[in-house]
Amino acid sequence: MSDHELKQVIEAADRAITAEDFGSPMxxxxxxxxxxxxxxxxxxxxxxxxxxxxxxxxxxxxxxKVRQGAMKVIEGGDTALVIMETVLDTVDPEGADVAIVRRATYVFRKTDAGKWLCVIDNSYGTTLLDA
Known part of the structure; x- marks a missing residue:
């Protein structure tokens, strides 16, 4: 898994979403x-x-519960493309545990202050081409 600083940013956002703290990820x-x-x-x-x-x-x-799998970060200037496995652990209508795995794509932009902000959050990745 990537050691890029965006890994920590994404993990923090996913922890907040899992905790249903929907303000913090903003x-x-x-x-x-x-x-x-x-x-x-x-x-x-x-x-x-x-x-x-x-x-x-x-x-x-x-x-x-949202968690991360494999991750790759590709930087170009003040922009980063994150390609990663996003795993959503949930329960199906019958009560069975289910893990939904997607190959997500995210685009981040670095501010003048050096903070990474997400500009495109696409947990569906390239499967959008199938829709």
Whole structure:
């Protein structure tokens, strides 16, 4: 797994989402960020993204845990592409444990102050091409 500083940023955001603290992850997003909620549906801006996280948690009956698998970070100037496995542990309608694994893509931009902010959050990765 990557030792890049973005690993810690993503882990912190995922811990907050798992704890249903949907305000804290907004610190990791740019004001104009876009979250792919599901194929064909995006949320843009921190307010919409925060509402989307609440809806996503409700969709999974507030029983989800987000964690990371393998990660690669590719930097170019003040931009970074993160390619990683995102794992969502949840429970299916019958009550069985389920792990949903996606190959996610994220784009981060570094501010003048040196802070990485997510501008595109796409947990579906290239599977969006199949939609």
């Amino acid at each position: 610190d990791f997003y740019a004001e104009d960020a876009t979250l792919v909620v599901k194929p064909g549906l995006n949320a843009t801006g921190k307010s919409q993204i925060q509402k989307a996280f609440v809806a996503i948690a409700a969709h999974f009956d507030n029983r989800m």
